[in-house]
Each structure stands twice: as C-alpha cells, then as structure tokens.
Amino acid sequence: MIDWRPVSKAVVSVGVDYKMKNRSDGLYYASLDKLKATKYHNVIGTTSLNDKKFFLSDSVVRLNIQFKKTSFNYKAELIKKSKDKPEKFELGNYDKSFYIYKEFWKVPGEYELLLTPKLTLPGGTPVHYLSNKSNSYKFTVLPEKEEIKLFSKKQLIIYALIICAVLGTILGVAVIYIKKKEAKKLAQQSKEKQIAQLQLNSVRSQLNPHFLFNALAGIQNLMNKNEIDHANRYLNKFARLTRNVLDSKELISLTEEKTLLDDYLQMEQLRFGFQYKLNANTDLDTENIEIPSMLLQPFLENAVKHGIAEKGASGNIEIDFKKQSSDLILSIRDNGKGFDTAKDYNGLGLTLSKNRISLLNTIYKDTPFILDIQSGINGTVVTITLTQWL
Known part of the structure; x- marks a missing residue:
C-alpha cells in the first residue's frame, strides 16, 4: 500500500x-529570506531575491534549513556546481529542520540544495522518491569579504611622503619667516638701545658739570668764609669724587656708590653741619650687586641744597639700601622744608635725573x-625701585 496523501x-x-x-555567548541566527543587500557584522549579505548569496567568513558556522508546515520526509542533497562534473553530497532525510555545516560549502562557488519528497510504506520502509515534486534552492558562497580600502599600501606611503614634504616645506618657510622677523625685532631693539645709550651718555655728560660746578661753588663758599682747614678737607674729598664722576663706567657696585655718597656728604657736612646716616641691609651683597653709577647723587644734592642747607646741625639725611623680594630699593629721606612735586622747577639736576631714569627703562x-x-x-622721601634686579 502506498501513502495516498497529496505531496x-x-x-x-x-x-x-x-x-x-x-562575543563568546554561542551562535546567532540571520535569516536570508526576504533580505537584499543586508549585512550582519560584515559577514553575511544577499544580492538577489531569488538566489541567496553570502560571504564566507570564519564566523559563519553552518546553514540553517527549517521546513514550513510539512508532514513528509525529504531527501536533502547538496550540489556544488563546477565547469567539469558537479559534486553531489547526500545530506540525509529530514522533515523538520537540519543544518548544512561549513565543511560542505567551504569553497566559494555556486551551490544548489535539492529537496525531494519521499513516500513510505507502513513501518517506514522507503518506496519511492518523487523527483517531479523536488524543490531546489540555489545559493552562492562568495570569498570572505575584505574591508574596502580607499588606497593601497603603496599609495598610502606615497601620499604620506607628499604630505610630509608639504608640511616640511610649510614648517621650513614658517621657521625662516619667524627667524627673519625675530632678527628684525632684535635689530630694532638693538638700535633703540644704542640710541637710548647715546641719550643716556648725553644726560650724564650734563650731570657731571652740574655736580662739578656745585662742588666748586662749595669750595668758594668756604674760602670766602676763611675756613681754610675745611676748604682743604673739602678739596681732598672733591678730588676723589671728581675721578669717579669723570670715570666712564656705566655700572658700579653698591659699595662704590655708598663710598661716593659718603664722600659727598662729608664734603657738604663741612659747609652746613647737618647729620646723616648711610644704611645697607646685611642681606645685600654690596660688593657684587651693581647699579647705574651716580644714580642717587643728583637727588642727594637736591636734598642738601634745597632741603637741609638752612637747618644747620638740626638737618638730617638718611640713605637706605634695602632688598624686597627680588627688588632693590634705594631711598633718600630728609627733614627739610619739602617742595611741590607737581611743580616744574628751573634747576637741571632733578629734570636730568628723571630723564635719565626714563632712558634707563628703555x-x-x-x-x-x-x-x-x-x-x-x-x-x-625719594625712592628708586629697581624691579627684578636681584
């Protein structure tokens, strides 16, 4: 008896x-039905609604075939097409689902899955395979998909060399431009410094006669008062001061500046009889710290001549050299009658000294x-602060 049910x-x-x-959490399933140009993790893809195609990859394990509502057994055969003789693999009989492992289709190419219904006698003995009821599914296995590369390795090397050359050229031009600009800036600064130095020398050349004329006036004053002994002592101090004043050194040590100021104050003390103090903080290295020569001299002359000259023995002058962080602070304090700092005066000493400080800042x-x-x-109180000098 043959199974009479329609097949x-x-x-x-x-x-x-x-x-x-x-990921190591088992297998994932991707249906190839109704898919077109779909990608799963860069592994699977289809390019046709009729024939199924996908890319071979290490991550692909097997084809998963599932029957849809059938009560028959089917013989499954896999045919690998070739130019010569096609290869056929008998996969067995199935009625629900089965797998075709990668070993059967690991070579890229065209394949055909042939499913033929099988009729059986009671007891399960095979009787007949209905070839006219066979159904086939064609699919293509493509080589493993490679990542799309915009450029070859050789092209990348060439482009990298070109970019490096361009960047190197730009950098070289930039460096040359910066160096030229810096050289021009340094030349300009040097020129400005030379001009300022010439102007400074000019101011100092005016200050020197100013000091000498004042000193000679002092000697004349003592001679007129017939104070011969004081005049001789004044002349001794004046001689040493004159040598230092006419010296062309721009910078002198604090020790040298203190000695010059002391000589000058001793000279003027012979004329006016005032009291004075010269103080230098012990944390100052007076032998090695240098300042512009005769920086305080004009301000000290002004303090004597216009501040305490008329006070006699009650006149007092105090000079301090102090260190404050990295600043050097020089100050002259007198107890004279004071003056209006906002007013312009005819005397050259103070004006020339202000001009000199302005040029020093240049x-x-x-x-x-x-x-x-x-x-x-x-x-x-006159204070001169030399910032960041120490």
Whole structure:
C-alpha cells in the first residue's frame, strides 16, 4: 500500500548561524529570506531575491534549513556546481529542520540544495522518491569579504611622503619667516638701545658739570668764609669724587656708590653741619650687586641744597639700601622744608635725573626703574625701585 496523501514541494526558510565577533555567548541566527543587500557584522549579505548569496567568513558556522508546515520526509542533497562534473553530497532525510555545516560549502562557488519528497510504506520502509515534486534552492558562497580600502599600501606611503614634504616645506618657510622677523625685532631693539645709550651718555655728560660746578661753588663758599682747614678737607674729598664722576663706567657696585655718597656728604657736612646716616641691609651683597653709577647723587644734592642747607646741625639725611623680594630699593629721606612735586622747577639736576631714569627703562625693559617722590612740610622721601634686579 502506498501513502495516498497529496505531496507538495518543500518550502523552507534558509538562514545562517554565525559567531558574533568579540562575543563568546554561542551562535546567532540571520535569516536570508526576504533580505537584499543586508549585512550582519560584515559577514553575511544577499544580492538577489531569488538566489541567496553570502560571504564566507570564519564566523559563519553552518546553514540553517527549517521546513514550513510539512508532514513528509525529504531527501536533502547538496550540489556544488563546477565547469567539469558537479559534486553531489547526500545530506540525509529530514522533515523538520537540519543544518548544512561549513565543511560542505567551504569553497566559494555556486551551490544548489535539492529537496525531494519521499513516500513510505507502513513501518517506514522507503518506496519511492518523487523527483517531479523536488524543490531546489540555489545559493552562492562568495570569498570572505575584505574591508574596502580607499588606497593601497603603496599609495598610502606615497601620499604620506607628499604630505610630509608639504608640511616640511610649510614648517621650513614658517621657521625662516619667524627667524627673519625675530632678527628684525632684535635689530630694532638693538638700535633703540644704542640710541637710548647715546641719550643716556648725553644726560650724564650734563650731570657731571652740574655736580662739578656745585662742588666748586662749595669750595668758594668756604674760602670766602676763611675756613681754610675745611676748604682743604673739602678739596681732598672733591678730588676723589671728581675721578669717579669723570670715570666712564656705566655700572658700579653698591659699595662704590655708598663710598661716593659718603664722600659727598662729608664734603657738604663741612659747609652746613647737618647729620646723616648711610644704611645697607646685611642681606645685600654690596660688593657684587651693581647699579647705574651716580644714580642717587643728583637727588642727594637736591636734598642738601634745597632741603637741609638752612637747618644747620638740626638737618638730617638718611640713605637706605634695602632688598624686597627680588627688588632693590634705594631711598633718600630728609627733614627739610619739602617742595611741590607737581611743580616744574628751573634747576637741571632733578629734570636730568628723571630723564635719565626714563632712558634707563628703555635699556633695562625687563627690570624697570620706578621713581617715587613724596614731599611735605616734614621733609622729602625719594625712592628708586629697581624691579627684578636681584
């Protein structure tokens, strides 16, 4: 007796079981039904609604074939097409689902899955295969998909060399431009410094006669008062001062400046009889710290001549050299009658000294000199701060 039930062609769903990259939690399923140009983790793809195609990859494990509503057994055969003789693999009989492992289709090419219904006698003995009811599914296995590269290795090397050459050229031009600009800036600064130095020398050349004329006037004053002994002592101090004043050194040590100021104050003390103090903080290396020569001299002359000359023995002058952080602070304090600091005076000493400090700031831009004059009825304080000098 033959099974009389009507036999239909097998209808199956075809998918791929694969391992997801960088995951170790089993297999993942991707259906190839109704898919077109779909990609799963860069492994699977289809390019046709009729024939199924996918890319061979290490992550692809097997084809997953599932029957749709059937009560018959089907013989499964896999045919690998070739130019010569096609290869056929007997896969067995199935009625639900089965797998075709990668070993059967690991070579890229065209394949055909043939499913033929099988009729059986009671007891399960095979009787007949209905070839006219066979159904076939064609699919193509493509070589493993490679990442799309915009450029070859050789092209990348060439482009990298070109980019390096262009960047190198740009960098070279930039460096040359910066160097030229810096050289021009340095030349300009040097020129400005030379001009300032010439102007400074001019101011100093005016200050020297100013000091000498004042000193000679002092000697004349003592001679007129017939104070011969004081005049001789004045002349001795004046001789040493004159040698230092006419010296062309721009910078002298604090020790040398202190000696010059002391000689000058001793000279003027012979004339006016005032008291004075010269103080230098012990944390100052007076032998090695240098300042512009005769920086305080004109301000000291002004304190004597216009501040305490008329006070006699009650006149007092105090000079201090102090260190404050990295600044050097020089100050002259007198108890004279004071003056209006906002008013312009005819005397050359103070004007020339202010001009000199202005010119010094042109030369020593990184360590500016700050002049501050405070004056009132109780006296005058002149402070010169040499910032970042120490």
